[in-house]
Amino acid sequence: MWHDTKLMNNTANALFGLVLFMLLLSGVWWVIQRPVFTLRVIKVDAVNVGSDGSGLRHVNPLTIRNTALPRIRGNFFTANLDAVRAAFEAVPWVRRASVQREWPNKLIVTLEEHVALGTWGEDGRLISVKGDVFTANLAEAEDDADLIALNGPEGSEKEVLAQYLEFKNWFAKINLAPESVNYSSRYAWGLKLNNGMQVELGRVQDANTLKSRVDKLMQVYPQLLASLQDSIENVDMRYPNGLALRSSHSNIGLKKQTKASGKT
Template sequence: MDESASDKSPKVSKYPFLREHAAGISFLLVVLLLIGFFLYTTVSWMWDEQRLPLSKMVIQGDLHHVTTEDVQHSLAKLGHLGTFMSQDVDSLQQAMLTIPWVAHASIRKQWPDTINVFLTEYHAEAIWNGNELLNKQGQIFNGDIGQLQGSRVKLYGPKGTNEQVLELWEQINPEFHQLGLNISSVVLNERGAWQIILGNGVRLELGKDALHERIARFISLYKQLGTKADKVSYVDLRYDTGAAVGWLSDEESKQES
């Protein structure tokens, strides 16, 4: 075979598919680039604090102690709020829970720039150790005692006994109310002994054991005292039977009156 003839034979392309569909592939690449650019600009816009800030706040809930200023101060601790898309709801919720009177917080973002804040306050059932508060479940919280409306029983006890002391007060309080007596304080000391202070100033020493039996003994005694009950200073019930009664002096009795 002539070598020159073989050199003149037509050449076959290695990429016939690319040559035939070059225009379509180019168009597809352009479309993908446009889509990518659109997504990039959209995400950038949604995360731009200047274009999509969280600028409105709606506070809801049956609130008696928490103020708008409390919420604003709590949010200020976050530094600054992000955009509608970037701001984390959990961090907003945790910020709300740092407000002393807040028991529960629910946060919702409303398009395009609003934070909806729903708050539930603690209800103060008692004052604990003079400077803290207890709710109905015996949980300690640090609400401002000066904001309380009306009086609260004062409970005292070692660390970790808050639920125990509250439970005893809840059990015995109705019994004293039936006598027209108000419990001012319930004290559990470090040795595990109990003491009750009534609203009229009478002090009950109950000791460690048989608390309910000793309280029943006091109630029976109080009913027998009649008008003399106004002159009682203290009642010591730390006996198997009976009680020791301390009396106010005539001068102290007059001052009490």
């Protein structure tokens, strides 16, 4: 073996290359650990800036400092951007975060906030205008807008939101709007309007079930309003040939109910 010159030369070259590689690797490691690459600045921007120049409404430096910054590790080169993104997405009100490096010691974080539409379920969570359910300060959300109440089985958030938007569009024709929408565990729809009237629409049988029942209600609503004024409490539209109505007139304190058979 020791008399094989070619083999010895190849072995020496390989060892020399390995040592050179290790020296180069050590040099690179030494360079990237220099203090100049320590993260000095984390700039936070907003995805959508309002016409008044405002940026983030609910995410503030204090919540970022307390929630996100303690979870960031490494420097300009070694910081895991996925981990940084996850740290910022753990901040209340943050819907989505994106992170970029800026030479030599800066991170640019762009945040998109949730825009609350209403509450979801009974546990105090919020639902956004995009159908995302999240946890945040309810009082802050109430400062932004009048919240509607949405409820449904887990995983149905976007379906309930889409149906709410359809209800809103349909009832706008008679100057009413949903205050709450409930999609029960039995897959039956119900809603409460901003005049206090509860409307039961039942289960969907085909693509036109809900629309046809709402249309039927809107056809008779002017007559109901003329005769009962604001005393309508509940309208049950689950009957194929009619409806069930419950009303109470504040002046006489009586209950009036009209029923039809064949509820579906």
